[in-house]
Amino acid sequence: MSRTIAGVLAVLLVVGGVAGVALSPAAGQAATHESTVNCSFPITVTDANGANVTVSERPERVVTLAPSASQVVWELGAQDSVVGMPVNQYTSYLNGSSEKTNVVTDNGQPQIETIIGLEPDLVLAPNIISSDAVEQLRDAGVTVYRFESASSIGDVVEKTRLTGRLLGTYETATDVSARTQAAVEAYRNATTGAERPTVYYAMGGGFTAGPQTFIGDVIDAAGADNVASAANISTYDTISTEVVVEENPDWIVVSGQSPIPSDPALSNTTAIQENQTVRVDANFISQPGPRVTQPLRTLATAFHPEAAADVTADPSTVSAPVCAADAMEPTTTESASATTTDSSAETTEMTTDSTTESTTAETVTLETNQTMDQATEQTTTATGPGFGIVAALIALVGAGTVTRRQ
Template sequence: MKMLGRKRLPRWVTLVALTVFTAVTGAGVAHALQVTDERGVTVTFAQPPQRIVSLLPSLTETVCALGQCQRLVGVDRYSDFPLSVRSLPQVGGGLDPNIEAIVALKPDVVLMATSSRVGDRLQSLGIKVVALEPMSHADVKRVLQTLGQLLEVPDAQQVWRVIDAGVLAAAQSLPASVKQTRVYFEVNSAPYAAGAASFIGETLTRLGARNIVPGHLGPFPKLNPEFVVRANPDVIMVGDRNYAGMDGRPGWSGMRAIRERRVCVFSAAQSDALVRPGPRMAEGARIMAQCLQEMAGRTP
């Protein structure tokens, strides 16, 4: 019986087959990009997004810290750093933005807080949404990793290493005399405080201070004003937007911090650096460290 040998396929057939295989398996240059946000939702992109709308200042700052400011095409009304973002179209507040304004910008993705109420509406209009809302140092590190993956920025964690080193340097700049200073940090005059579980509280801990608001109350709890009176902190940290009338609250004038003028009142610019969990956390640490040092040297 005569054996028939296998014929060699023409080269063009081989090339076509390889092209189809590449397209199906993603073995070539083109590839799907997936990120999982803090809702636990996995979002798929055909390519890294080039047109981004950010609805949270800390996310705006993080995109820019990763060297991708040029991809931003719109921001919320509170995103004002770095200066270049102030010239971008504003689409309203982060929680209740102008949907029509966002759609008009034709974004590849909208970055928003998990607490924002517009995610489902945007998705129903065919707009991809990634929800991220950092509350702690670990969250900031994770958000950097997620956005670095989304934007295909190599070594996004370099930004975190700079932040971490800056916080450490701020802590090392303080004398032992300020250690264990009991601090109340007010983020809103309701009053809402920065608890020990928040990124602000974690920074205070790294600086050696003691937060009067325990972690089990949550990152940013609303307090009964009497709680602060009973805790009687050594130092109060507050933005100038919320400071007015503080000493007129029932019982507050008798607290040590107010009686001895141990209150650090931060400017609007300083407050923004302090309360945004992102690339400027090292700057926030330096501001708090300076406050602690100044208050330690203040006589009643």
């Protein structure tokens, strides 16, 4: 692997840390419901492969194949049902994760025999997991749900609700997703009308995240404009130093312990001149999950300190489908969807048992998992709720290490 790619992966996997947004007194109230969805078992849903996946009864033994999927399960309070998951620096912030059985290789790919041996009732697979691996598990009689990619925070909200249905924790999922969505909407509203600074998200190795990515949506929700647009980058790709210099970003964002870009050509940009650089938690910015509110808060506070200071989220204003035992037919992920731009967050701040900073170069492998989840998901499917981040990057770099992060 070239140093450039290694650098990119390292940046993707690094970890930092942040706080959360305040919930209004109505936080404990249920969200407003507009439609119904089937939450009783058996449940049948269509996954990213177009397969109709049936979960006969509430799963007691669950395997997650990516850190982001694990994060969602923890936020739903279903961690006791997890018997296998990626056990590494990308999941070390989840209490009790070290006690689970590791089910992925150093490259983040599933260990088929280990997974089968755990006799899981359900396996939650990110799109970064190959179709071949999914089929191997299914051929062995294992029930696998393969998620689509998450290219927006709204996709995280949808994924959270869907996961809740699959695990039999839908009521909790609606509460978690409502807090997330309400927090994101609150930050968007707080920065509406304010002058939007320009931002360069430096992933390392010249790579950046475009506006049509999970990371790009976080930047947008924080009230800033992504300079990647000037280079016609929509997902993940390299951006030339010349374009960055020409766009003269007001801020440079990096994750975890990644170094601030040191290219002399950037020394005269506003971001460097004014020392306007900000770090976000690498796991939470690269793992599409409810804890996304932490990096969102960090960025919004940096870009709009006054507007973000008193942000209050009201989960009771969020609409979500409600369980209906008499639902005519189990629906696909679209039933449990919310507005694409609204999304995940507050839950993070409410339940961050551990926000351990664990990353850097090593993180590259695991966080790449999460990042690759989305990456692969974005390259193999269109868009939708999933567990990964770097599509174009995957296409450019290939599966391998990148897969670990998601």
